[in-house]
Amino acid sequence: MKKKYEVIAESIQRWIQEQAREQDTRQWLDKGIRLPAVRALAEQHQCSISTVIRAYEWLEERHLVYAIPQSGYYAVQNGTDVDEAEWNEPLDFASAAPDPRVFPYSDFRHCVDQAMEKKQADLFLYGTERGLPSLIQLVQRQFADYQVFARIDQFFITSGVQQALAVLALMPFPNGKQRVLLELPTYHNMPSLLSGLNVPIVGVKRSLNGLDWDELERQFREGDIKFFYVMPRFHNPLGTSLTTSEKKHLIRLAMRYDVYIVEDDYLADLEDNSKQDPLFSYDTEGRVIYLKSYSKILFPGLRIGIAILPPKLTTAFNMYKKMLDIDTSVLSQAALEVYISSGMFAHHGKVIRSRYAARMLKVHEQLDAYPEFTPFKEAPRTGGEHTVLPLPSNIPLKALLARLEQHGVMAGTTERYYPEGLHGDKMLRLNISNVPKQRIAEGMQIIAEQITKLHVVQY
Structure with a gap:
């Protein structure tokens, strides 16, 4: 026999379906279909308010509705409870793109339509050098949730990070310094970007055990370092994060040796630990430049990046941005503004975090299931969307990837995260954004088997 809240939840689902048939999408409220108030449903079903709230929570867990504080509950357009068990494609541990199966396309299309209507005048004008003022104000409030607090005049919207x-x-x-210091490994496009711009680069090793702090301080002291580009949270490709004490130590070194830090917080939206604050939150002297992308939580084609500059850098950044990036797509900015202000972004972020966290938990369970297998034993247990497996030095990477592909598993390595001509420790990079939770154990088992077989063959 069904519980009362389940009966109410099914009734709400039927009501949503009826409303969707009767209403034209363009006539919907900005936030979508607003659902009946909790008190009204409690009276209708002759039950307690807590029972109705449990019904809405049941629907939220299935990503069919979402809540906006002080406003109410809303339906997710075309919301579906995706059955991951039905995904029969090859297991793609290589792709770092967001999961397209859980992106609310109709919701975002609605936001684009709203943006076209509300921002008509802006679409035909040049001159939004720093970005749409209304979006900047909204983002400033949103970033407080990331523990990033800055003045409006410190924000810039760019065409991607x-x-x-x-x-x-x-x-x-x-x-007045010239060189850029990179973690090695680092974001794979960074070395080629800097080389193409004729900017001199140097590197400092970052391993699964963290940064090489002695070498880092030496470079800060002697290396003519303009800025240090770092990913403190969910490092790409390693997946590891700096501790609070390491972040504070890094800022102290930057102050001591007059070096700036560029913090790429590209996976901020996947953080589920409220105690993990960005490097920027510890900066009291204007040493940290904060960068955040929306490509991982939404989709890369949006091409929206946010940069927060220390006051001393805003004038120069604005001048050079006008030369390189005079106008970031106003349509993309306006659509993102509608998406955030409607509450849809917060809901989508919750969906993605819960799905990715569930998949990473499965990965960790598999890593722990092989306690004597060194690559699994030494792999970092982190959040986010990826991890790495340290490999024996004699493993031929191309042969391993070919074997895995033959068994229906695609994976990546960390080779492309180094400047051309440099190589680090051999590692397999595993990303879970496009792997169904129910098949992670299958994929991890295949990976363990093929590494073992190839390692034995080498001997």
Whole structure:
């Protein structure tokens, strides 16, 4: 026999379906279909308010509705409870793109339509050098949830984070220095970007045990370092994060040796630990430039990046941005503004975090299931969307990837995360954004088997 809240939840689902048939999408409220108030449903079904709330929570867990504080509950357009068990494609541990199966396409199309209607005048104008003022104000409030607090005049909207990185690489800094210091491994496009811009680069090793702090301090002291590009949270490709004490130590070193830090917080939206704050939150001296992308939580084609600059850098950044990135797509900015202000972004973020967290938990369970298998034993247990498996030095990577592909598993390595001509420890990079939770154990078993077989063959 069904519980009372399940009966109410099914009634709400039927009501949503009826409303969707009767209403034209363009006539919907900005936030979508608003659902009946909790008190009204409690009276209708002759039950307690807590029972109705449990019904809405049941629907939220299935990503069919979402809540907006002080506003109410809303339906997810075309919301579906995706059955991951039905995914029969090859197991793709290689792709770092967001999961297209859980993206609310109709919701975002609705936001684009709203943006076209509300921002008609802006679409035919140039001159939004720093970004749409209304979006900047909204993002400023949103970033408080990430523990990032800054003045409006410190915010810049760019055509993706890579555009912001190009501006930072070319513009002069108050310290008058020339070189950019990179973690090795690092974001795979960064070395080629800097080389193409003729910006001199140097590197410092970052392993599963963390940064090489002695070498880092030496470079800060002697290396003519303009800025240090770092991913403190969910490092790409390693997946590891700096501790709070390490973040504070890094800022102290930057202050001591007059070096700026560029913090790429590209996976901030996947953080589920409220105690993990960004590097920017510990900066009291204007040493940290904060960058955030929406490509991982939404989709890469949106091409929206956010840069927060210390006050001393805003004038130069604005000048160079006008030369390289005069106008970030107003339509993309306006659509993102509607998506955030409607509450849809917060709901989608919750969906993605819960799905990715469930998949990473399965990965960790499999890593722990092989306690004597060194690559699994030494793999970092982190959140986010990826991890790495340290491999024996004699494993031929191309042969391993070919074997895995023959068994229906695609994976990546960390080779492309180094500048051309440099190599680090051999590692297999596993991303879970496009792997169904129910098949992770199957994929991990195949990976363990093929590494073992190939390692034995080498001997």
